[in-house]
Amino acid sequence: MDLLTPIIILNLVAGSLAVVLVIANKLFAEYGDVTLDVNDGEEEFVVEGGSTLLQAFTDNEIYIPSACGGQGSCGFCTAKVKEGGGPVLPTEEPMLTRGELIEGVRLSCQVKVREDMKVEIEDKYLEVEKYDAEVISTRDVTPSIKEIVFDLKEPETIDFSAGQYVQVQVPADGDTVDRAYSIASKESVHDRVMLTVQLIEGGLGSTYLHELEEGDELEFTGPFGDFVIQDTDATIVGVAGGVGLAPLRSIVFSLLEKGVDREIWLFYGAWTREDLYYHEDLQELAEEYDNFNYVPALDSSNPDWDGEVGLVTEVMKDYLQKGEDMEGYLCGPPPMMDATIDLLTDYGVDEEDILFDDFS
Numbered sequence: 001m002d003l004l005t006p007i008i009i010l011n012l013v014a015g016s017l018a019v020v021l022v023i024a025n026k027l028f029a030e031y032g033d034v035t036l037d038v039n040d041g042e043e044e045f046v047v048e049g050g051s052t053l054l055q056a057f058t059d060n061e062i063y064i065p066s067a068c069g070g071q072g073s074c075g076f077c078t079a080k081v082k083e084g085g086g087p088v089l090p091t092e093e094p095m096l097t098r099g100e101l102i103e104g105v106r107l108s109c110q111v112k113v114r115e116d117m118k119v120e121i122e123d124k125y126l127e128v129e130k131y132d133a134e135v136i137s138t139r140d141v142t143p144s145i146k147e148i149v150f151d152l153k154e155p156e157t158i159d160f161s162a163g164q165y166v167q168v169q170v171p172a173d174g175d176t177v178d179r180a181y182s183i184a185s186k187e188s189v190h191d192r193v194m195l196t197v198q199l200i201e202g203g204l205g206s207t208y209l210h211e212l213e214e215g216d217e218l219e220f221t222g223p224f225g226d227f228v229i230q231d232t233d234a235t236i237v238g239v240a241g242g243v244g245l246a247p248l249r250s251i252v253f254s255l256l257e258k259g260v261d262r263e264i265w266l267f268y269g270a271w272t273r274e275d276l277y278y279h280e281d282l283q284e285l286a287e288e289y290d291n292f293n294y295v296p297a298l299d300s301s302n303p304d305w306d307g308e309v310g311l312v313t314e315v316m317k318d319y320l321q322k323g324e325d326m327e328g329y330l331c332g333p334p335p336m337m338d339a340t341i342d343l344l345t346d347y348g349v350d351e352e353d354i355l356f357d358d359f360s
């Protein structure tokens with residue numbers, strides 16, 4: 001009883017303080033209506049002050065990349081704040097370069113709209129749409145990766161460039177959070193979107209998507225992203241690991257379907273044979289198209305496997321020539337991408353000709 005009394009008193013004090021804070025926030029943190037000017041008057045809204053800039057955008061149907069769902073950890077939701085917005089917060093600093101800070105670039109999921117603001121975002125984001133979609137099929141393509149195909153209901157079609165991604169709205173505590181997933185289907189398919197999703201234990205978005213069934217509905221925004229093929233004649237060197245195959249599948253299938261005659265390599269690393277997905281499809285493409293070379297590599301040898309074994313970067317050395325005119329398109333675990341960047345730069349590829357999609 002002697003020990004319990006101070007604990008109960010402490011709890012009562014903490015509880016009362018919390019109530020006072022909520023009331024104080026209601027009474028004094030009223031910012032009223034404020035005006036948000038986007039891209040020098042291209043869009044202008046009156047919003048209720050107090051929400052984040054990202055939320056104000058979303059409420060007014062402006063969708064910008066926000067892959068971590070507003071946690072301040074992806075650094076994707078940048079906007080240039082020209083007026084208003086207050087000082088840069090400690091939660092923004094690690095995600096912004098010195099140059100960006102000088103230019104007034106901010107993380108819109110951290111900035112609060114408390115006064116009239118003038119902001120600038122890339123014009124292309126004003127074209128991004130929100131889609132209502134319905135699941136038309138799901139299947140396991142590896143023990144941990146599911147392929148999910150969605151039929152687009154409203155709008156009925158999407159235009160995107162192979163390599164881009166969408167942001168799925170994942171239900172969370174009565175609200176939604178966004179998670180990014182690369183479009184794995186071909187550019188020529190406009191009425192459907194196919195995603196491949198790796199299940200992350202305890203993961204909000206991946207669990208939600210893995211539990212979807214035929215007929216279920218969901219919403220996503222898009223397309224987003226600059227992981228797209230540059231318009232040059234250089235040899236395309238695609239390097240994928242695990243579920244990182246998703247954007248590269250779309251890239252390879254789209255380029256070949258369009259009759260692009262550039263030389264294309266796809267190096268694909270996985271742990272075991274059952275972790276390789278779309279393997280037969282890619283083999284068939286490599287047989288059909290002289291300019292497409294598919295090189296899967298497993299982590300360790302296996303009696304059922306007569307292909308390459310070992311780190312993708314070691315395997316690549318047997319196929320690529322130093323000094324060749326190449327561009328790299330990488331998507332996979334960060335250590336694999338770092339090693340590939342080192343290898344390609346050593347082979348004479350300029351860093352700006354190496355694009356990568358970082359899922360982490």
Ligand SMILES: Cc1cc2nc3c(=O)[nH]c(=O)nc-3n(C[C@H](O)[C@H](O)[C@H](O)COP(=O)(O)OP(=O)(O)OC[C@H]3O[C@@H](n4cnc5c(N)ncnc54)[C@H](O)[C@@H]3O)c2cc1C
Nearest residue numbers: 067179180181182196197198200202203204205206246359
């Ligand atoms: C541009 C882009 C495209 C992407 N495309 C795809 C795609 O096509 N397919 C796909 O499956 N994913 C893709 N991702 C990753 C995806 O957006 C989610 O981050 C991933 O599904 C985990 O989200 P979650 O909500 O399930 O986990 P969360 O609830 O966010 O995280 C749960 C826990 O898992 C940890 N965690 C999160 N991600 C990983 C990971 N990758 N490995 C191990 N632990 C992790 C977290 O630290 C946390 O502790 C992409 C990401 C980006 C930025």
Ligand code: FES
Nearest residue numbers: 070072074075109
């Ligand atoms: S940092 Fe990810 S949404 Fe803002």
